[in-house]
Amino acid sequence: MPTEIWLAPLHGITSRTFRNTLSRHFGGIGFFMAPFLPAQTIGKLNKRVWQDIFPELNTALPLMPQLMGNQPEQFVDTMRMLNEQFGYEHFNINIGCPSSPVVRHTRGCGLMPHPDRVEAIVREITTKTTYKLSLKMRLGLHTADEGRELLWRLNSYPLNFLVIHPRLGDDLYSGTPDWDTFEEFYYLTQHPIVYSGDIFTVADYQRLSQRFPNMAGWMLGRGLLRNPFLAEEVQGLPTGDKTARFQAFHRDLVESLLPIRGESGTLANLKELWHYFANFTGMTEEELRNLLRINDLEEFTLFCSRKKEF
Ligand SMILES: Cc1cc2nc3c(=O)[nH]c(=O)nc-3n(C[C@H](O)[C@H](O)[C@H](O)COP(=O)(O)O)c2cc1C
Structure with missing residues (x-):
């Protein structure tokens, strides 16, 4: 069940x-x-x-x-x-x-x-x-x-x-x-x-x-x-290519947030989320600190996508 x-x-x-x-x-x-x-x-x-x-x-x-x-x-x-x-x-x-x-x-x-x-x-x-x-x-x-x-x-x-x-x-x-x-x-x-x-x-x-x-x-x-x-x-479901799936999710999230929250709202929301995502992507504390210092959305998402293997 x-x-x-x-x-x-x-x-x-x-x-x-x-x-x-x-x-x-x-x-x-x-x-x-x-x-x-x-x-x-x-x-x-x-x-x-x-x-x-x-x-x-x-x-x-x-x-x-x-x-x-x-x-x-x-x-x-x-x-x-x-x-x-x-x-x-x-x-x-x-x-x-x-x-x-x-x-x-x-x-x-x-x-x-x-x-x-x-x-x-x-x-x-x-x-x-x-x-x-x-x-x-x-x-x-x-x-x-x-x-x-x-x-x-x-x-x-x-x-x-x-x-x-x-x-x-x-x-x-x-x-x-x-x-x-x-x-x-x-x-x-x-x-x-x-x-x-x-x-x-x-x-x-x-x-x-x-x-x-x-x-x-x-x-x-x-x-x-x-x-x-x-x-x-x-649930015991197959997870497939986690890296590709996480990156597709992240891109979709940014695109979905942007029209509603604007650039600064989206960035603020992503920063909140990356306190958690950092764990999954294996980011070190120092990498996370560097990520959270970025105040430009494009630069931020580029930094996130550099993590290739989860
Ligand atoms: C940032 C944050 C916001 C939360 N907001 C709510 C909320 O709106 N309503 C609620 O019932 N619980 C809220 N919680 C509690 C969570 O629903 C959950 O019960 C708690 O985090 C423990 O479960 P977890 O260890 O699986 O996160 C919040 C927890 C956190 C960390």
Whole structure:
């Protein structure tokens, strides 16, 4: 049976253009989760950011929108609008983002120490709408007791699944994930779980899928950026000439970004991505530093294409 693989949402990186270009060149992924959009009450909605999830521009794979907010009515209003305008019926709520401005405003992972507030949001959505709902969370913000309490409470609500990244918000992305606590959560919740975190190689995936055989799906984020063939490799698909395929993908990405982001926006986006691609192409730290110093798009892409064998 093919494994259900999701592209993890990475705000500022896995935007529509990236997702579409990725799906033109690489297989193995079944679903996209879009990076978070703000949940707002009707009068305050910023519809400009919805461009990322326009259905007519997101036809490659099923796409699930993700929302971030902290008030029940913000979620209900935004979901209703996205359903009426675009037909979306399944939404994910972000309670895992650990960035300090987000946490300070009691959004993202900042909600995890407040189970009453999360429960109020979930209750409002599940009683006032018929949309399918999932949450993306961590083990907690400061301690895993926050996650335990939340999981226990969420068992009473009809959620489609939970995505769990096995770190605390306080840990950001440092250290190794806490798989023992994740295992406890895996058995504590009655909801299906989609796993997200630190799958960088096929061996990582195999180790985790043996330990957690009943996972509803697997999310690949930084691992897939470091090696765009990772989903194919996990699925056991042939990868062929990796160098030629990566270079074709990269050319297509530049050409797709240019009309939307302009030269400087494209360059900024590529610089972000090359922090990850550098790993796959075997760039040394010094080469990467030199690459990131380049401020001309043509020179930048020329430098990238000099790496011939991956
Ligand atoms: C730069 C960056 C942006 C992210 N943006 C989001 C986001 O918008 N929504 C979300 O739920 N998670 C976000 N995440 C978390 C990832 O989806 C994922 O859970 C995390 O990176 C761990 O998985 P990985 O090791 O496979 O990357 C982000 C992570 C990074 C590094």
